[in-house]
Amino acid sequence: MTDPQSPARSAILIVNALSRQGRKQYDAACAGLRAAGVDLLDAIAIDEPGTLNDKVAEAVARKPSMLIIGGGDGSLSCAVDQLVGTDTIFGILPLGTANSFARSLEIPLDLDGAIKVIAEGAPRRIDLGMIDDDYYCNCAAIGLSTKIGGHIPPVLKKTLGRLGYLIWASYQSMKFKSFKLIVTHDGVRETVDALEVRIANGSYHGGVELIDEADPQSGEIVVQVVVGRSPAQLGWSWFTSYLRLRARKDTTIEYRGREIRVETVPPLKISIDGEVLAKTPFTARVAVKAVRVMAPLDAEGH
Numbered sequence: 001m002t003d004p005q006s007p008a009r010s011a012i013l014i015v016n017a018l019s020r021q022g023r024k025q026y027d028a029a030c031a032g033l034r035a036a037g038v039d040l041l042d043a044i045a046i047d048e049p050g051t052l053n054d055k056v057a058e059a060v061a062r063k064p065s066m067l068i069i070g071g072g073d074g075s076l077s078c079a080v081d082q083l084v085g086t087d088t089i090f091g092i093l094p095l096g097t098a099n100s101f102a103r104s105l106e107i108p109l110d111l112d113g114a115i116k117v118i119a120e121g122a123p124r125r126i127d128l129g130m131i132d133d134d135y136y137c138n139c140a141a142i143g144l145s146t147k148i149g150g151h152i153p154p155v156l157k158k159t160l161g162r163l164g165y166l167i168w169a170s171y172q173s174m175k176f177k178s179f180k181l182i183v184t185h186d187g188v189r190e191t192v193d194a195l196e197v198r199i200a201n202g203s204y205h206g207g208v209e210l211i212d213e214a215d216p217q218s219g220e221i222v223v224q225v226v227v228g229r230s231p232a233q234l235g236w237s238w239f240t241s242y243l244r245l246r247a248r249k250d251t252t253i254e255y256r257g258r259e260i261r262v263e264t265v266p267p268l269k270i271s272i273d274g275e276v277l278a279k280t281p282f283t284a285r286v287a288v289k290a291v292r293v294m295a296p297l298d299a300e301g302h
Helices: 022-035 052-061 073-083 100-104 111-120 144-149 154-160 162-173 231-242 246-251
Strands: 010-016 039-046 066-071 089-094 122-131 134-136 139-143 179-185 188-200 221-227 252-257 259-265 269-272 275-279 282-295
Touching: 010 022, 010 052, 022 039, 022 066, 022 111, 039 052, 052 066, 052 073, 066 073, 073 089, 073 100, 073 134, 073 275, 073 282, 089 100, 089 111, 111 282, 122 139, 122 188, 139 179, 179 221, 179 252, 188 231, 188 259, 221 231, 221 259, 221 282, 231 246, 246 252, 252 259
Parallel strands: 010 039, 010 066, 066 089, 089 282
Antiparallel strands: 122 134, 122 282, 139 188, 139 269, 179 188, 179 259, 188 221, 221 252, 259 282, 269 275
C-alpha cells in the first residue's frame, strides 16, 4: 500500500553517468524533472568510478525531501544503504541495462514515464533484502550471474545491453559447474545440487521475471534454487522463464521467510543487484518497510 503522506516535490538528483544510458540522459533528466514541477536542489553527474557512495551519503546528510538516483540496479542498491532510517523518499530513474528493480515496482523504463512517477506518483513503504548486514534492492544471486556481472566486457554491456548479457552468459555457461547448496530454514537444514541461486526481494532478475512470488511488500525474502547438475538445465530454466512456460516451475525449488542461512560447497561469490560484492556463507534477511519509494499510483489513484 502507499504511504498517505504526500511528499514535497523537491529533490537532489544523482545520475551515474557511467551507466549505459547515464551520460546521454543526464541533461534530459534535469530538464524533464524541472518541467514536471520537481524543484531540483542540486543535480550531480557521477563520472568517476567509486565516488557514488560518498556522493549519496553527502546528499542524504542534507535531508532532502527526495533523493533521485539515475542508473542501473547496482547504483540503486548502493543508494539504499544510506536511505534506511531516514525520511528521504527514494526516486528512481532506471538508466541501466536490466532495470530489474524498476520492473519489480512497475516503474516505466522510459525516462518520461519514470519522471511522471516521481512528479505524480505516491510514496510507498517497501522491504529491502539483506545479505548479512548489507541492504540491497531487488535480487542477489549465486552461480552464473557472478561470472556475467563481474566479468562481462564493458564494451559488450554498453553497446548491446541485455543482448550482450545473453551472449556472455552463453559463453560462460559452456564451462560452468554445479555446486552443493546448503539451506537452513526454520531450523531445517537441506542440501541440494544447484546451478543458480536467487535471493529475491523482487520478481525480476537480469530483466527477466523469474521469481513469481517475490514481492518488495511481502515481508519475506525468497531463496529460489535452479536445481540440477548440467548447464543445459540452467539454460532450460531461463528459457522457460523468459517465455513464461509452465515448465519453468519444474526447474526450481523455493524457500521463503524472514531469515534464511545459505552455504555452498565450494564457497562462491555473490552478485548483489548486478555487482559482485560478497561470498558465501551468509544469512539472507528481509528488512520490512525499510525505505519509502516513489511508485506509480494504483487503479484507484492511491
